[in-house]
Amino acid sequence: SALLLLFAVRAALALNxxxxxxxxxxxxxxxxxxxLRQTADGDFLMHSYFPLPNFGGxxxxxxxxxxxxxxxxxxxxxxxxxxxxxxxxAESPLDGALLMSVFLLDSLYxxxxxxxxxxxxxxxxxxxGKPNDVSGVNIFTGKTLIVPLDDGQALLxxxxxxxxxxxxxxxxxxxxxxxAGDIVWARNLxxxxxxxxxxxxxxxxxxxxxxxxxxxxxxxRSDGSVSxxxxxxxxxxxxxxxxxxxxxxxxxxxGSIPNDERAFAVQELPNGHFAVAGAVENFVSNLSDGLLLExxxxxxxxxxxxIGIAGSDHTVTLPKLIALDxxxxxxxxxxxxxxxxxxxxxxxxxxxxxxxxxVNWSRQYFPEPLVGYGTPTNALQRLPGGGYAYLMNYAxxxxxxxxxxLLTDSAGRTGCELPVALATNTNLTVTASVVPLLTxxxxxxxxxxxxxxxxxxxxxxxxxxxxxxxxxxCAPFSLPLYADSTIAADSYRWSTGATTPDIVVNQAGDYxxxxxxxxxxxxxxxTVQIRVSDDAPQAVITADTAGFxxxxxxxxxxxxxxxxxxxxxxTGDTIAAISVTAAGDYTLRVENSCGxxxxxxxLALPECDTLPPICPFIVxxxxxxxxxxxxxxxxxxxxxxxxxxxxxxxxxxxGSLVFEANSPLERWNGQINDQPAASDVYIxxxxxxxxxxxxxxxxxxxxxxx
Numbered sequence: 001s002a003l004l005l006l007f008a009v010r011a012a013l014a015l016n017x018x019x020x021x022x023x024x025x026x027x028x029x030x031x032x033x034x035x036l037r038q039t040a041d042g043d044f045l046m047h048s049y050f051p052l053p054n055f056g057g058x059x060x061x062x063x064x065x066x067x068x069x070x071x072x073x074x075x076x077x078x079x080x081x082x083x084x085x086x087x088x089x090a091e092s093p094l095d096g097a098l099l100m101s102v103f104l105l106d107s108l109y110x111x112x113x114x115x116x117x118x119x120x121x122x123x124x125x126x127x128x129g130k131p132n133d134v135s136g137v138n139i140f141t142g143k144t145l146i147v148p149l150d151d152g153q154a155l156l157x158x159x160x161x162x163x164x165x166x167x168x169x170x171x172x173x174x175x176x177x178x179x180a181g182d183i184v185w186a187r188n189l190x191x192x193x194x195x196x197x198x199x200x201x202x203x204x205x206x207x208x209x210x211x212x213x214x215x216x217x218x219x220x221r222s223d224g225s226v227s228x229x230x231x232x233x234x235x236x237x238x239x240x241x242x243x244x245x246x247x248x249x250x251x252x253x254x255g256s257i258p259n260d261e262r263a264f265a266v267q268e269l270p271n272g273h274f275a276v277a278g279a280v281e282n283f284v285s286n287l288s289d290g291l292l293l294e295x296x297x298x299x300x301x302x303x304x305x306x307i308g309i310a311g312s313d314h315t316v317t318l319p320k321l322i323a324l325d326x327x328x329x330x331x332x333x334x335x336x337x338x339x340x341x342x343x344x345x346x347x348x349x350x351x352x353x354x355x356x357x358x359v360n361w362s363r364q365y366f367p368e369p370l371v372g373y374g375t376p377t378n379a380l381q382r383l384p385g386g387g388y389a390y391l392m393n394y395a396x397x398x399x400x401x402x403x404x405x406l407l408t409d410s411a412g413r414t415g416c417e418l419p420v421a422l423a424t425n426t427n428l429t430v431t432a433s434v435v436p437l438l439t440x441x442x443x444x445x446x447x448x449x450x451x452x453x454x455x456x457x458x459x460x461x462x463x464x465x466x467x468x469x470x471x472x473x474c475a476p477f478s479l480p481l482y483a484d485s486t487i488a489a490d491s492y493r494w495s496t497g498a499t500t501p502d503i504v505v506n507q508a509g510d511y512x513x514x515x516x517x518x519x520x521x522x523x524x525x526x527t528v529q530i531r532v533s534d535d536a537p538q539a540v541i542t543a544d545t546a547g548f549x550x551x552x553x554x555x556x557x558x559x560x561x562x563x564x565x566x567x568x569x570x571t572g573d574t575i576a577a578i579s580v581t582a583a584g585d586y587t588l589r590v591e592n593s594c595g596x597x598x599x600x601x602x603l604a605l606p607e608c609d610t611l612p613p614i615c616p617f618i619v620x621x622x623x624x625x626x627x628x629x630x631x632x633x634x635x636x637x638x639x640x641x642x643x644x645x646x647x648x649x650x651x652x653x654x655g656s657l658v659f660e661a662n663s664p665l666e667r668w669n670g671q672i673n674d675q676p677a678a679s680d681v682y683i684x685x686x687x688x689x690x691x692x693x694x695x696x697x698x699x700x701x702x703x704x705x706x
Contacts, residue, residue, distance in 0.1 A: 019067070019387070019464070020414040021407040022365065022521040024394065027457030031061065033403025035088045036379040036391035039064075039118075040096065043072065046391065046458075047089035047100065048403060050076075061455055062089055062100060062120055067524070068464040068485070075120045078451040079104060079112075086143040086161050094152035094179070095655075097123065101144035102448075103158055110134065111144050111158035111173050112448050115181065118654050125448040126181040130188045130440070133171040134160050145205040147213075152179035155213050159202035163220050163231055170199035174215060175442070176242065185242035186442040191219055193438035198222045200234060203264045209272065211240035216266035216276060219249050219435060221258070232433070233263035233278055233291070235299055244439055248299035252280055252430045259283065261291060261430075265321035267329070272297045275329050275355065277321035280306060280428075290318040290333055293430065294355050304430040305357055309335055310421035314347075320380035322388075328354050330412075332380045332390060335420075348378065348392045349420045350412045357424040363412040364420035366404055368395045386410035416521035462520065463487040465513045467528035472565060473508075474594035475532045480504050481511055489515035489522075508532040536595030537563040539588050543601065549608035552616060553579045556586055556601065564590035572631040574622045574703065581616060581638070617664070619684065622703040625670025625677075633667030634702055636686055643688040650702070651683045658682065670704055679706045 025033070025046070035047040043066050051058040063074040079102060089100040098120065102112035104127065112127040134142065143161035148154050159172040175186035191200045198220040206214050214237050221230040232249035239245050252259050263278040274295050281288035290307035308316055320332040335347045351362035379391040388408045395401040408414050463485040473479055482502035483492065492501050495512040505511060507530075514525040540560040548554050557577040558567055569578055570587040580586065583605045589598045617636035625632045636648060643664065650659040650668055658677065659668040670677050682704060687697045 019407050019524045020409060020521060021067070021405065021462075021524075022414050022416050023405045023460070023462070024402065025405055025458055025460075026402040027061075027455070029457060030400065031402050031457075033379065033391045033393050034060075034086065035090070036381060036389055036405070037090055038381060038383060038389060039091045040093070042066065044389070044405075045089060045091060045098065046403065046405075047087070049087075060087070060100065060102070062098070062116070063455075063458050064118075064120065065458070065460045067460065067462050068466050070460045070462075071458055073120050074455045074458050076453045076455045077114070078453065079448075086141075088144070088146050090146055090148050092148045092152055092154070092179075093150050094148075097152075099146050099148055099154055101146040101156060101158070102127075103142035103144045105142070108132075109444065109446065110142070111156065111175075113146065113154065113156050113177055113181065114448070114450075115179075117656075120452075122450075122452060124181045125450060126177075126445045127448045128156070128175060128177075128183065128186060128442070128445045129158065129173050130171070130442055130444075132169070133173065133188055134158075135169040143202050145202065147205055147207050149176075149207065153177060153184060155205060155207060157202055157205040157213075157215060159200065159217070161203065162201050163199050163218055170201065172200050172202055172215060172217070172236070173442075174205070174213065174236075174238065174242070181445070183443060183445055187238070187242050187244075188440040188442055189215075189236060189244070190438045190440065191435070194436040196222060196436070201262075203262070203278075204266050206266055206268060208237070208268055212245070213238045213242075214266055214268075214274065216263040216278075218262045221249070221251065230258050230283065231260040231262060233261040233276065233293070234435075235263065235266065235274070235276065235295065236437075237299060244437065246299045247435050247437055248295070249433050249435050250276075250293060250295075250301065250304075250430050251433070252304070252428055260288075263291075263293075264317065264319045265331075267321050267323040269294070269323050269326045271326040273302060273326070275321060275323055277318040277329070277331050279317040285313075287313050288315050288317060289425075290316040290331070292318070292329070292331070292353065292355065295432070299432065301430055301432040303355060303426070304428040305353070305355060306425040306428045307331075307333075307351075307353070308423050308425075310423040319378055322380060322382050324352070327356065328352065328360070330380075330382070330388065332378055332392075334378075346395070347420060350380075350388060350390060350408065351420075351422055352412070353422075353424070357426045359422045359424060361411050362420050362422045363408070363414075363417035365390075365406055365414065365417055366392065366394055367418075383407070388412065414521045415523060461487055462522060462524070463489040463515055463517065464522075464524045465515050465526040467511070467513060467526045470529040470531070472531040472533050472593055474592070475534055476506065477532070477593075478504055478506050479530060481513075481528065483513060483515065485515075490518050491516045505530060533563065533592060533594055535563050537561065537565070537590040537592045537597050539564070539567075539590040539597040539599035541586065541588050541599045541601040543603060545606050548606055552581055554581070554603060554605070555579050556588075556603070558588055558590070561588070561590050561599075563592050563594075565592040566590070571618075571637075572620045572623060579618060581618065617686065617688075617698075619686065619698070619700055620702065621700075622705055623670065624705045626706055633669055634704075635661065635667035636664060638664070643690045646688040647686075649685045651685075652677075653680060653682070676706070677704055679704055 098116040100114040104110040109127045109129040111129040114125040115123040144158040160170045172189040176184040201218040204216040219234040237245045260281040265277040276293040278291045280291045292305040294302040315336040346368040349364035352360040390406040465483040512527040544555040617638040623634040648661040
């Protein structure tokens with residue numbers, strides 16, 4: 001039978017419907033949360049803004065953390081032009097690099113993109129745009145957005161975040177930037193250039209299923225003079241090569257003085273339509289309701305929905321939106337509880353709403369005593385398990401606000417949420433209009449210098465359980481399981497009924513632990529599977545010599561071995577099949593929790609008319625630099641001293657070079673800067689030339705074990 005490799009597979013932490021949390025992230029300074037993303041490996045990436053003294057500009061912080069391990073790193077990025085507050089950060093799906101957009105307090109090329117490695121170190125930074133394309137912005141009203149693409153490129157957009165200047169000088173910028181920071185295409189979108197004196201504001205940017213892009217925001221509605229008469233929700237659809245396909249504005253009327261509509265977020269629905277979230281404001285009463293629109297693929301209105309607080313005239317806005325299906329969305333919202341500032345509170349809520357007006361659920365969190373500071377810059381992401389990560393900002397005073405991380409289940413529950421009753425109105429007549437704009441291709445970009453500094457103000461210390469990898473035990477067994485956290489929880493609940501931090505099990509099965517902490521509304525769980533085996537492993541070696549005369553290589557395989565969890569060849573390799581070049585004795589040791597077995601194989605090479613004129617290197621798959629003089633170094637192995645242009649490099653998982661050699665005699669001792677390197681998987685690259693094969697390039701990975 002085939003080799004049974006019961007290598008440990010780490011049980012996934014339940015950072016979804018099983019994990020709920022309301023965690024203040026107060027760094028003891030003014031810090032507005034701007035964006036929250038969960039990375040491919042389950043980390044959280046928080047992008048935030050902190051103002052300079054007297055609010056004379058500001059800069060950015062990027063913090064990467066795990067619930068179970070705390071803050072991995074936190075860095076401040078100081079721009080000489082003073083970064084504006086509303087910008088984003090995201091992970092590239094291609095290589096795990098981080099992208100951070102920046103809006104600069106500068107009248108020149110004020111949209112910027114920064115590429116970082118997964119640890120926040122700068123790879124490159126570039127600035128783009130057009131001089132004087134935005135005016136009248138301040139530290140809270142300039143905005144940039146970034147959308148990473150699967151091929152390593154990214155969409156970048158920038159502009160004012162609200163209509164403020166009223167002088168026809170606020171254009172929008174959108175571009176596609178390649179992985180090296182170069183412009184693929186870039187456009188300036190001018191709404192006043194056709195002769196109508198209007199400005200535009202940017203709110204959201206998405207990639208569409210046809211490979212294009214969609215911008216959402218606001219366009220000034222003017223009677224042709226300098227006087228302002230209102231604002232309309234705005235959508236601009238672009239093709240994959242940056243050409244404008246259609247432009248639409250949306251307005252609901254409202255009498256002699258029309259309502260103001262603003263689009264804050266947009267998502268594509270599974271049917272190719274688009275859902276738009278925002279606000280509709282009555283100019284006379286100065287009150288607003290939440291706004292939901294559905295438009296088709298050409299921007300034509302399908303239906304409109306008005307959302308308010310039941311039985312009240314609270315001011316409501318909907319800053320974020322997630323599409324669940326063709327008829328259902330989840331929105332984040334903020335509402336001012338009272339129009340009198342002395343009595344007002346700002347409420348932050350999540351709601352799942354059908355586009356036919358049905359509210360499936362709605363929950364509110366952390367009422368704020370200070371109105372209008374920070375909350376509209378919240379972030380919302382759906383987690384893989386169906387729950388939500390919601391980053392809101394809690395304002396105690398205008399100079400004291402900070403982000404709060406909420407993790408909810410799929411129905412918005414944290415265990416500490418408060419009720420909020422929403423009322424919807426489908427009798428909202430909205431008119432979609434075609435509006436003109438002129439586009440201008442842009443090509444200029446330049447490097448952007450700035451300073452990076454470490455920051456230690458954020459703290460994430462939670463007793464999230466980690467039961468470790470699934471295990472195979474040899475019967476009979478007595479196996480301890482424990483939460484593996486140095487921080488105590490308020491309660492522990494095992495699937496066995498036990499309520500202690502650790503238990504001992506002696507039967508196969510799935511074991512789950514749930515912990516709670518009332519202070520942070522934390523409920524978190526993990527599960528581990530225990531398997532039972534009665535059999536010791538059996539080691540078997542087979543050899544394939546069929547291709548030796550053509551390649552000079554023989555493959556030795558452990559494929560017929562039984563019950564092996566771990567294996568080790570006499571060459572130091574720990575993989576199921578190895579390639580060798582020399583005759584001799586080879587051994588294979590296999591192990592599992594029930595025992596070990598060793599097989600020996602005497603390899604004789606077949607006779608060939610002519611041996612291949614090559615000198616192959618064999619690169620081990622593991623080494624153990626523990627000072628026992630056995631398998632302590634790592635390098636390609638082979639009697640190949642006459643090769644030319646030999647280069648051997650080793651990189652860590654983040655792409656940083658840790659070792660380089662220019663001779664086959666040099667070996668990596670497992671140290672970085674004279675310090676022992678961590679046990680991990682490292683990437684190697686080998687290139688050289690010989691007279692028979694010419695240029696040879698190979699790559700692979702090696703496991704460092706301590």
